[in-house]
Amino acid sequence: MTLLASWVGIDTHGPASIYIASDSRISWGSKDKYDYGRKVFALKQSPDIFGYCGDVLFPSLVLSQVLEMADSSLLFDQNSSSEKKFAAIREKLIYQFSKYPHEVETITGASVEILHASRDPVDVKKFACNLLRWTREDGWQSSNVKLPAESGPLFVRGSGAQEFENNFVKYKKGPNAGTSRNVFHCFCDSLFTTKEPTVGGAPQLAGLIRQAWFDRNILWHYRRTRPLLLRRANR
Numbered sequence: 001m002t003l004l005a006s007w008v009g010i011d012t013h014g015p016a017s018i019y020i021a022s023d024s025r026i027s028w029g030s031k032d033k034y035d036y037g038r039k040v041f042a043l044k045q046s047p048d049i050f051g052y053c054g055d056v057l058f059p060s061l062v063l064s065q066v067l068e069m070a071d072s073s074l075l076f077d078q079n080s081s082s083e084k085k086f087a088a089i090r091e092k093l094i095y096q097f098s099k100y101p102h103e104v105e106t107i108t109g110a111s112v113e114i115l116h117a118s119r120d121p122v123d124v125k126k127f128a129c130n131l132l133r134w135t136r137e138d139g140w141q142s143s144n145v146k147l148p149a150e151s152g153p154l155f156v157r158g159s160g161a162q163e164f165e166n167n168f169v170k171y172k173k174g175p176n177a178g179t180s181r182n183v184f185h186c187f188c189d190s191l192f193t194t195k196e197p198t199v200g201g202a203p204q205l206a207g208l209i210r211q212a213w214f215d216r217n218i219l220w221h222y223r224r225t226r227p228l229l230l231r232r233a234n235r
Helices: 057-071 082-098 161-171 180-192
Strands: 004-011 014-022 026-028 032-034 040-042 048-054 111-119 127-135 139-144 152-157 204-209 217-222 227-230
Touching: 004 048, 004 111, 004 127, 004 180, 014 040, 014 048, 014 111, 014 127, 014 180, 040 057, 040 204, 048 057, 048 204, 057 082, 057 111, 082 111, 082 127, 082 139, 111 204, 127 152, 152 161, 152 180, 161 180
Parallel strands: none
Antiparallel strands: 004 014, 004 152, 014 204, 026 032, 040 048, 048 111, 111 127, 127 139, 204 217, 217 227
């Protein structure tokens, strides 16, 4: 499973940033684990970031292919609105899933959730977040994730979500309460102290700010006082 978290930074002018973070562990029940799976993605040509949790096979096979098409302007124009970009990506992912073998129960987990955060190409203070979810019972569904009025968590999912929620009760009362970095600190703390065997590996981070977005960020080391962030920014 996964610890997948997203949070928003709000300043006096409104939304200023959105981040998506994840662990790196892929597990096969209690049998084995792999701590180098990619779960966070970013487009290179437009301010759009993604993360997933749940089933690993489908997003690991397909998501990078779809995003490469988006970067090549084969899915939408780079100046498209966040709504149009999400609609195009949703349509392509659902189409790709339709090509799966019919007996998906034997090769796919019970659910998969793909989170898409985006910034408007014209109005840099306009951010959006949408969720695409598949379950065996209900098939594909999509929904808008409403941005909070204050800096804080936007979306927390996966087998490590409860530990994060428990930790955040403490962080909400700490010295950095009300800031976006407070959520990030809680995420790192939850990941490196987790007792959940399906959560682990290095944290991954992608982010959108008003004038830039992170291509791919990996936290390779963590110290109690300060995480070491290896960053490559697009713009």
